[in-house]
Amino acid sequence: MSLSDIEHAKDTLHEIATHAYNLAMGLQNVAPAQAQTGNTIQYLKEIAIKLENASKKIETLEPPAQK
Numbered sequence: 001m002s003l004s005d006i007e008h009a010k011d012t013l014h015e016i017a018t019h020a021y022n023l024a025m026g027l028q029n030v031a032p033a034q035a036q037t038g039n040t041i042q043y044l045k046e047i048a049i050k051l052e053n054a055s056k057k058i059e060t061l062e063p064p065a066q067k
Contacts, residue, residue, distance in 0.1 A: 017051035
């Protein structure tokens, strides 16, 4: 993996995590006040956290040595 591949993977995971979190918050905000937070919202929040953690782990990877 080159440095650009690592950066692209990290950025893409971060972007997906952001979209998942924003979708969860949007769903929560449009739900009726009496409704309980649904499983979908909780799932999206958890996925966003896992993807963000994966993005941070990828950031620590070092590119292979150049020949």
